[in-house]
Amino acid sequence: MKIVLIAVPGAGKSTTLKYVKEMLPDVTIVNYGDYMLEVARRNYGITNRDEMRKKLPVDEYRKVQEIAAEEIAKLPGDVIIDTHASIKVQGGFYPGLPDRIITKLRPDAIVLMEFNPLDILERRAKDVGLRDRENETPDDIELHQMANRYYAFAAANAGECSVYILDFRKKPQTRPFEHAEEAARFIVNLILRDREARKRL
Template identity: 85%
Template sequence: MKIVLVAVPGSGKSTTLKFVKEMLPDISIVNYGDYMLEIAKRQYGITNRDDMRKKLPVEEYRKVQEFAAEEIARLPGDVIIDTHASIKVQGGFYPGLPDRIITKLRPDAIVLMEFNPKDIIERRAKDVGLRDREQETPEDIELHQLANRYYAFAAANAGECAVYILDFRNKPQSRPFEHAEIAAKFIVDLIMRNRGAKQ
C-alpha cells in the first residue's frame, strides 16, 4: 500500500511518522522533499530544501518533482510518502501533487492532517534555527490548510484514490504528541486493514 501524508509545514508529520515506524517497523517512510533535494543538488547545485522553492524556476521545479515521483514509485512494499498537497511560492500556492505527479506515484490513499493554526505556530517556534521559514499569521496558515484540502481532493481525483481528513482543529491535546499518536494509529490501522484484505 502507498499512502501520501500531507499537512502544512511544521504540523508534526515527522513526529507522526516516527510513531508509525515504531508500530510498524517494516514500513518504508520516504520524504518527497528529500528525494527532490538530492536531485536538485545533483542537477542545479541547490543546497537546502527551502532554496528549491525560492531559487528554482517553476519549469525546473516541475522536472525535479517528476524525477522524484518516478524514483519513489519504484519502491516496493508498504510505503508512506511524506509531502505537501500545496507549496507556498511567490505569494501563491503551487500544487505539490499535480496530475502528472500523482499518476506516477499511484497512491492508494491520501491522508490530510489539519490543526489549529496557533498549535502550528507553537510547533514551528521549536524549529527556529532548524528551518528557514517565513513568519505566518494564523490566517495565513488557515488559508494554506484550505488550499491543501482542495489540492488533496484534486490529486485524489487524478490518482483515483481515497482522501482521509484528520481534523484536529477543535481537539486540544491532553498530553504532548497526542495528535501525532492518534494520526499514527489511524495510518497503521489503514495499512493493517489493507494487509488483511489481501490475505
C-alpha cells in the same frame, strides 16, 4: 500500500512519521523533497534544495520532480510519502501534487492532517533556530490548510485514490504529541487493514 501524508509546515508530520515507524518498523518513509534532491544530485551535481530551486531551469526542475515520482512509485512494500499538497508562493499557492506527479506516484490514499492554527504556531515556536519559516498569523495558516484540502481532493481525483482528513482543530491535546500518536495509529491501521485485505485475495 502507498500513502501520501500532507500537513502545513510545522504541523508535526515528522513526529507522526516517527511514531508510525516505531509502530510499524517495516514501513518505508520517503520525504519527496529529499528524493528530488537525490535525483538532482545524481543527474545535475546539485548539492542542496536551495541550489536545486535556484539553478535548475523550470523544465529541468519538473523533470527532477517526475523522475523522483517514478522512482518512489517503484519502491516495494508499504510506503509513506511526506510531501506538500500546496506550496506558499508570493501572494498565493502552487500545487505540490500536480496531475503529472500524482499519476506517476500512484498512491492508494492521501492522508491530510489539519490542526488549530494556534497549535501549529506553538509547535513552530519550538522549532525557532532549527528552521527558517516566515511569520504567519492564525488566518494565514488556516488559509493554507484550506488550500491543502482543495489541492488534496484535486490530486486524489487525478490519482484515483481516497482522501482521509484527520481534523484535530477542536480536539485539544491532553498530553504532548497526542495528535501525532493518534494520526500515526490511523495510518498504521490503514496499512494493516490493507495487508489483511490483500491476504484474502
